[in-house]
Amino acid sequence: MPPLSSSQQQLQAIDDTVTLIPGLLNDVASLILSFIPYSHQSRLKRTCKSWFVFFSSKTLFFNRRKFKSHSHLLCIFPEDPSISFPFLFDPAHLAWRPLPPLPCNPSTYSLCNFTSVSLGPHIYLLGGSHFDARSFPLDRPLPSGSAFRFNFITYSWERIAPMISPRGSFACAAVHGLNQIIVAGGGSRHSMFAAAGSRINSVERYEVVGNKWVEMDGLPRFRAGCVGFVAEESGEFWVMGGYGESRIVSGVFPVDEYYRDAVVMELKNNDGNDVDGGGGKWREVGDMWEEGQRARLGKIVVLEDDGCRSPEVFMLDQTDILRYDMALNRWQKETSVPRKASDEKSFGFVVLDGELHVMTLLNGLDWSETRRSRQHKKAGTLFIQIYHPRKKTWRSLVAKPPFHHPLDFSTAVMCTIRL
Structure with a gap:
């Protein structure tokens, strides 16, 4: 299917002159089509012109949100998204759908440690660490401030305002109630190097309406490799873990000093209103x-x-799943993964539709050997173990990934989205 022209991309609501399903009112037909799982829509939209227009329209997303017929999808970025296709995965139907690659910059390469987050019907890809052919020395990674947004209506990437402070390996969270994204900390660490790299304590937020980044109060300490989330009910932005200072072992090897603490920023005052400037x-x-x-x-x-008033936070620690108790500031063991793996790097860990998904590859090849091989072989079977925190039960499913190499869950970037 050829790309849409600029005029066609201004997708309009379905009018009465277009028939979606013969014999049915368009209101009824659009409602029926809106309940089709998102992972199957790309095949059905080629059925006829009216379906192509409808499955590419804002009406579809409006109906799915209004009647809560969302598909809970996982977006996987296996490596640099400018050279490797990201994929949407629908665990409910074991269906995959590719996304177009990120717009390519001929001067930069090997992007990693970026962050992806969903906000509304969009996926945002922020920052990262890469190499720049225009810099010296060439083997020194640099942080990126680039930011992109994937529009599911036009099915294309859009470049948005860059971050004020370039960064990779940072904490990031979407504030759905304010239509904002907050990023904190980070540095220039690249996956090719086990240590070194810069650290920053800068914090900023992205305002979707104005397409701009605004500086906020910085972290108490330099921190990279950290995790962030927002408790919207209490109006708090949490940043956990990460690393700051490093020590030298044997006078040669830098080793990270990992943090065991967390820091919290108040986004609301005592009256429940937003803090002036967007954060306290x-x-x-x-x-x-x-x-x-x-x-x-x-x-x-x-x-x-x-x-639930506050979000529930879970951690995968090797083969154990721990639940964070905010009142005690301690991690309590919740359960253990039924099928073990050699180490925690063999696992991917995401939450979809209220369930915890622990993913690993079966019969996969060693990633380091695959990268050195000229002939890429397809990945093994994706084995997903699913835990329901309310029911305290486990189930599992198996899927065949479409990638041409085994997924490395220690470097792959994943985010979830409801469409």
Whole structure:
């Protein structure tokens, strides 16, 4: 299908002159078509011209949100999105759909440690670390301030205002009630290097309406590799873990000093109104575990439930899933993954539709060997173990990924979206 022209991209609501389903009113037909899972719409939109227009219109997204017929999807970026296609995965129907690659910059390459986050019917791709052919020395990675937004109506990437401070490996969270995105900390760490790289404490927020970034009060300390989330009911932005200072071992090797604490920014005042300027001061929570319990924070997911006042935070620590107790500032064991893997890097960890998804590859090849091989072989089977925190039950499913190489969950970037 050829790309839409600029005039065609101004997608309009379906009018009465177009028949969606013969014999039915368009209001009824559009409602029926809106309940088709999103992962199947790309095939059906080629059925006829009227369906192509409808499945590319704002009416579709309006109906799906109005009648809560969302598809809970996982977006996976296996590596640099300018050279490798991202994919949408629908676990409910075991369906995959590719997204177009990011617009390519001929001067930069090997983008990693970027962050993706969903806000409304869009996916945002922010920052990262890359190499720049115009810089010297060439083997020194630089942080990126670039920002992109994927528009599911036009099915294309849009460049938005760049961040004030370039960064990768940073905390990021969407504030849905304010239509904003907050980023905190970060640095220039690249996945090719186990240590080194810069750290920053800069915090800023992106305002979607004005397409602009606004500086906020900086973190108490330099912090990179951290995790962020927003508790919208209490109006708090949390930043957990990460690393700051480094120490030198044997006079040669830099080793990161990982944080065990968390810091919180108040986004609302005591009256429940937004703080002037978009944020207040930082509050230090303290260490979340005792020294010697674990070296660093594991993979974090946040479960937001409409019936729960505060979000539930879970961590994958090797093969154990822990729940964070905000009152005690401690991690409590919730459950263990039924099927083990060699180490926690073999797992991907996301939350979809109120369930925790632990993903690993079966019969996958070693990633380091695959990158050195000239002939890329397809990845193995994607094995997903799913835990329901309310029911305390496990189930599993198996999917065949479309990638041409095994997923490396330690470097792949994932985010969830409801469409």
